[in-house]
Amino acid sequence: MPREGPAGILRGVIAATRSILLGAAVLVAAAGCATGGAPASPAAGPGPAGAARPADAAVPADSARAAETADAAESPPTLRDLAARARARVARPPGRPILPFGVAWSPEPREGAAFAVRILQRPSGREPASVEGEFAGLPVRFAPWDGQWLGLAAAPIGRAGEEDLVLRFAFADGSEREQRVPVRVADRTFASTRLRVAPKYASPPAAELERIAAERELVRAVLDTAGPDWLFDEPFRAPRPLDVTSPFGVERLFNGELQSRHTGLDLRGATGTPVRAAARGRVVIARDLYFSGNGVYVDHGRGVYTGYFHLSRILVKEGDIVVPGQVVGEVGATGRVTGPHLHWSLWVSGQALDPSSLLQLELPGDGTG
Numbered sequence: 001m002p003r004e005g006p007a008g009i010l011r012g013v014i015a016a017t018r019s020i021l022l023g024a025a026v027l028v029a030a031a032g033c034a035t036g037g038a039p040a041s042p043a044a045g046p047g048p049a050g051a052a053r054p055a056d057a058a059v060p061a062d063s064a065r066a067a068e069t070a071d072a073a074e075s076p077p078t079l080r081d082l083a084a085r086a087r088a089r090v091a092r093p094p095g096r097p098i099l100p101f102g103v104a105w106s107p108e109p110r111e112g113a114a115f116a117v118r119i120l121q122r123p124s125g126r127e128p129a130s131v132e133g134e135f136a137g138l139p140v141r142f143a144p145w146d147g148q149w150l151g152l153a154a155a156p157i158g159r160a161g162e163e164d165l166v167l168r169f170a171f172a173d174g175s176e177r178e179q180r181v182p183v184r185v186a187d188r189t190f191a192s193t194r195l196r197v198a199p200k201y202a203s204p205p206a207a208e209l210e211r212i213a214a215e216r217e218l219v220r221a222v223l224d225t226a227g228p229d230w231l232f233d234e235p236f237r238a239p240r241p242l243d244v245t246s247p248f249g250v251e252r253l254f255n256g257e258l259q260s261r262h263t264g265l266d267l268r269g270a271t272g273t274p275v276r277a278a279a280r281g282r283v284v285i286a287r288d289l290y291f292s293g294n295g296v297y298v299d300h301g302r303g304v305y306t307g308y309f310h311l312s313r314i315l316v317k318e319g320d321i322v323v324p325g326q327v328v329g330e331v332g333a334t335g336r337v338t339g340p341h342l343h344w345s346l347w348v349s350g351q352a353l354d355p356s357s358l359l360q361l362e363l364p365g366d367g368t369g
Contacts, residue, residue, distance in 0.1 A: 101120065101125070102119070103118070104117075105117045105118070105153070105165075106361060106362035107360035108186060109184070109185045110186040110188055110357075111155055111156070111157050111158070111187055111249075112156070112249050112353055112354050113155055113354045113357035114155075114348050114358060114361070115152070115153055115155065116151070116361040117140060117150070117151045117165065119131060119148060119149035119167070120148070126171060128169040128170060128171055129172045131151070131169055132170075133165060133166060133167050135163060135165050135166070136154065136159045136185070138348075139226075139303070139349050140153045141349065143301065145230050145364055145365075147364060148364040152302065152304050152361075153165070153348070154351040154353055157188075159185055160188075162183070162184050163184075164182055164183070165180070166179075166180055167179045167181065188249065190249035190250060191250050208290060212290050215290055219285070219289075219297070220350075222284050222285060222297060222305070226301075227301050230301040231282060231299060232304075233280055234279070234363075235279075235359075236278045237276075237278055237279070238344075238359060239267070239276045239278050239328075240273070240274075240275060240276070240344075241267070242267065242356070244265060244266065244268075245267065245268050245341055246266035247262070248354035248356070250262040263352035264343045264346075264352075264355065265344045265354065265355050266341050267341060268341055269340060269341055269342050271332055272312060272332075274327045275308050275330060275331060276324075276325045276326060277298060277323065277325065278324070279298075279324050279358075280322065281300040281301070282298065283298055283299075283317065283319060283320040283322060283328070284297050284305070284318060286314050289309075290335070291335050291336045292309040292336075293310040293311065293332065293337065294310070294311035294312065294329065294332060295307060295335075296309075296314060296328045296329055298322060303350070304346075304347070304348050306347075306355060307343075308328055308344060308345075309342070309344075310333060310337050310340070310341065310342065311329035311330055312329075312331060312333070312340075313330045313332070314329045315329050316328045316329070346358060
């Protein structure tokens with residue numbers, strides 16, 4: 001058999017290719033019929049209409065667009081779609097990033113004490129427009145203090161162990177961030193004592209009950225108020241030498257009956273010796289009170305108050321602004337007492353705390369913070 005030349009071989013390849021393409025077309029048509037596609041030619045049906053619609057009949061434009069839209073909605077997202085969605089999720093407003101804030105506190109938190117919380121902003125981060133906090137179920141109120149955000153937190157008696165300090169930051173662009181910092185509160189042991197006082201202070205007569213209730217309501221309304229700014233501008237100081245005659249937290253039994261826990265610090269003093277303001281603030285109460293005797297309450301801002309009780313004389317009036325070390329009264333023995341002394345108190349967010357903890361706070365710009 002003679003061998004074909006190059007031209008013959010080329011003709012054979014072309015013919016084979018045509019055969020393959022024709023066979024593929026037939027297979028596609030058959031597959032369309034097998035999977036429910038329209039038949040290629042009219043076919044008789046069982047009903048009166050008889051003929052089915054030809055496969056190449058025109059489809060209305062509206063129906064075609066609807067079908068295309070439905071098909072697009074059901075189709076899975078492309079890699080480009082997924083990338084766009086991911087970019088949208090991580091998009092941030094313009095400006096420097098929000099980084100976790102450094103947080104410092106002092107002194108070591110312990111039951112019944114206050115501690116200062118300072119927010120340490122990283123240089124590359126954004127400055128918050130406001131800061132709010134919560135600790136041990138009580139608000140921690142922040143305000144600017146010498147270029148930093150400062151808050152005073154309360155560690156109530158009975159809340160020893162680890163607590164989360166919850167911080168919420170708000171920024172000028174409307175964004176917010178929450179940060180949780182674990183803080184350990186050291187436990188304390190509190191003693192108990194028995195005291196003898198005049199019977200009317202152990203069991204007040206009915207005639208005094210209305211006065212006592214009104215005074216409690218007044219004091220509670222004051223302590224539940226928190227101004228927007230800090231009023232003090234330097235570290236706290238003791239109102240008298242720290243010669244303690246009764247510590248904070250002692251359980252007190254008056255005339256054999258458990259009446260209360262000692263919610264202040266008693267400092268020794270002779271009648272008439274001076275009592276000084278622990279820090280700058282506004283006098284909010286200066287009057288005779290049934291249990292406290294002559295008393296002065298000073299507001300230091302953001303829900304922080306100090307109190308000075310059992311005074312023989314009050315030397316300030318309500319509404320006065322006092323400065324650190326200013327004499328607000330004189331030691332006495334008025335109210336429910338066993339002898340002359342100063343009862344010094346502290347409240348943070350309405351919680352009575354050991355006022356001596358104020359003397360250990362590390363504040364921004366005071367050389368220790």
